[in-house]
Amino acid sequence: MIFQGSSAALSHTGKVRSNNQDSGYAGSNLFVVADGMGGHAGGDVASSLAIRRLEDLDRPFASSGDAERSLREAITGTAGDIIAMVGRRPELSGMGTTVSALMMVDQHAVIAHIGDSRVYLFREGQLTQITADHTFVQRLVDSGRITVEEARYHPRRSVLMRVLGDMDPDPEVDTFIMATQPGDRWLLCSDGLSGVVDDAHTTKILSQGFTPARTCDLLLKQTLDGGAPDNVTIVIVDVGGPHPVVTGTPTIVGSASTPLDIDVPSSARPGWTGWLHPNRQAANEPTHFEPDAEFLEELIEEDRRRARRRRIGWIVGAVVVIALMMGGLVLAYNWTQTRFFVGADETSVVIYRGVQQDIGPIALSSEYEQTGIDLADLPEFTRQTVETTISAGSLTEAREIVDRLRRQAEAAG
Structure with a gap:
C-alpha cells in the first residue's frame, strides 16, 4: 500500500559549518535523516552512503514485520558500505553517520534508529520523542547523574556511544513498530535542530497546521535565530490531513543530493575514532572536540x-x-522426613523414616525403630515383600503394618 499523506525535507549548512554533512530523504513510503561525521568530506560520504542504501526500500511491503527486517538489514549493510569505502580510501578513516528512518506500512510506522538524530510524533497537540539518543550524556541522564535540562548544555552532549561507522560491521540498531493514524505529524531531524530549538517551540510551530514544507522553513528559521552551530536537516511527514498527497520523485537533501564520488584531499586528517565517536567536525572547524x-x-x-x-x-x-x-531442596527433604516405610536390615523387620529413594550418596531415609521381628520367622512371600519395602503414609500406619507382620510370624511359628 502506498502511503497516503504529504511530506517535505530540508537541509541547511547552518551558520558555523562550512559544509553540510547531513543528508535527508522524503519519498513515497520512506523518510530518513542521516547526520554524518568524520572531518572534511568523511561525514558527507557516510550519510550519502546511508541514503543510497536505504532508498531502495521506498516501496510497498507486505507487512510491517517484513519492512522492519528489511530496514534493519539495510542499515546494518550501510556499516559494511562505510567499512568498504574506508578500505578503498583510507583518508576517510573515522567517518560515520547517524540514521533515523521511518517507513509507512498500512496503518503502521516502522522506525529504525542509531545515533542522536531523532524521531518525534506530534499527535493531538502533544509532541513525543520516540527515539532515544545513543549518547554519553543520555547515559548520564538515564543513570540519574544529570537532569534532562543539564544534558542540553553538557559539553559532551554530542559524544556518540552508538553510530554507523568503520569500526563495527554489526551495529546495534533500535527498531520498532507503532500504530499511526490520520492527523499524525512525524518529525525527523538531526541534532542541529533538536540541540537548538526546545520541545516547547517545536510544538508551537508544528501545531500551527502549515504544510510540511512551510513548517520545515519555520523550524529552520527558529534554528538560525538560535545560532545554528551545526548542520540542520528536517523531514516532516503528515499522515492524511488536509495537504495533498506527494508522489513522484523523492526529495533528497543535504550531501546525498550531490554525486557521491566527491574529491577528498589526501591530507585530510581523520578524526578520533573507536568505540566512542566525538562531536561532528567541519573541514575548517579549529575548535572541534578532542577528548x-x-x-x-x-x-x-x-x-x-x-x-x-x-x-x-x-x-x-x-x-x-x-x-x-x-x-x-530443604523443603523437599523435610517433606521426606514426614514419610515412613517398613523394610528390613540384615536379620529383622525395621521401621524407617523418609522415602525409599536416595539422591546419589545422599540417603533420604534412616532407621527409626527396631520391631523385634526376625525375617526368618516370616512366610517366604511376606519376607520378600518386606525386603522390597512397604510404604506407609504415617508412623501409625507403619506400626499397623508391623502388627500384621508380627501376627503372621507368630502364626508361622
Whole structure:
C-alpha cells in the first residue's frame, strides 16, 4: 500500500559549518535523516552512503514485520558500505553517520534508529520523542547523574556511544513498530535542530497546521535565530490531513543530493575514532572536540561501572537462584522426613523414616525403630515383600503394618 499523506525535507549548512554533512530523504513510503561525521568530506560520504542504501526500500511491503527486517538489514549493510569505502580510501578513516528512518506500512510506522538524530510524533497537540539518543550524556541522564535540562548544555552532549561507522560491521540498531493514524505529524531531524530549538517551540510551530514544507522553513528559521552551530536537516511527514498527497520523485537533501564520488584531499586528517565517536567536525572547524585524558578516563570509568553492575547483577541473580534451589531442596527433604516405610536390615523387620529413594550418596531415609521381628520367622512371600519395602503414609500406619507382620510370624511359628 502506498502511503497516503504529504511530506517535505530540508537541509541547511547552518551558520558555523562550512559544509553540510547531513543528508535527508522524503519519498513515497520512506523518510530518513542521516547526520554524518568524520572531518572534511568523511561525514558527507557516510550519510550519502546511508541514503543510497536505504532508498531502495521506498516501496510497498507486505507487512510491517517484513519492512522492519528489511530496514534493519539495510542499515546494518550501510556499516559494511562505510567499512568498504574506508578500505578503498583510507583518508576517510573515522567517518560515520547517524540514521533515523521511518517507513509507512498500512496503518503502521516502522522506525529504525542509531545515533542522536531523532524521531518525534506530534499527535493531538502533544509532541513525543520516540527515539532515544545513543549518547554519553543520555547515559548520564538515564543513570540519574544529570537532569534532562543539564544534558542540553553538557559539553559532551554530542559524544556518540552508538553510530554507523568503520569500526563495527554489526551495529546495534533500535527498531520498532507503532500504530499511526490520520492527523499524525512525524518529525525527523538531526541534532542541529533538536540541540537548538526546545520541545516547547517545536510544538508551537508544528501545531500551527502549515504544510510540511512551510513548517520545515519555520523550524529552520527558529534554528538560525538560535545560532545554528551545526548542520540542520528536517523531514516532516503528515499522515492524511488536509495537504495533498506527494508522489513522484523523492526529495533528497543535504550531501546525498550531490554525486557521491566527491574529491577528498589526501591530507585530510581523520578524526578520533573507536568505540566512542566525538562531536561532528567541519573541514575548517579549529575548535572541534578532542577528548582529553580526564574525559577519556571518565568514559572508561563509566564503562567499568556498567561492567561492575552487570557482574553484580549476575552474582546476585546466581545467589538468588542457588538460594531458591537450596530452599527447595530443604523443603523437599523435610517433606521426606514426614514419610515412613517398613523394610528390613540384615536379620529383622525395621521401621524407617523418609522415602525409599536416595539422591546419589545422599540417603533420604534412616532407621527409626527396631520391631523385634526376625525375617526368618516370616512366610517366604511376606519376607520378600518386606525386603522390597512397604510404604506407609504415617508412623501409625507403619506400626499397623508391623502388627500384621508380627501376627503372621507368630502364626508361622
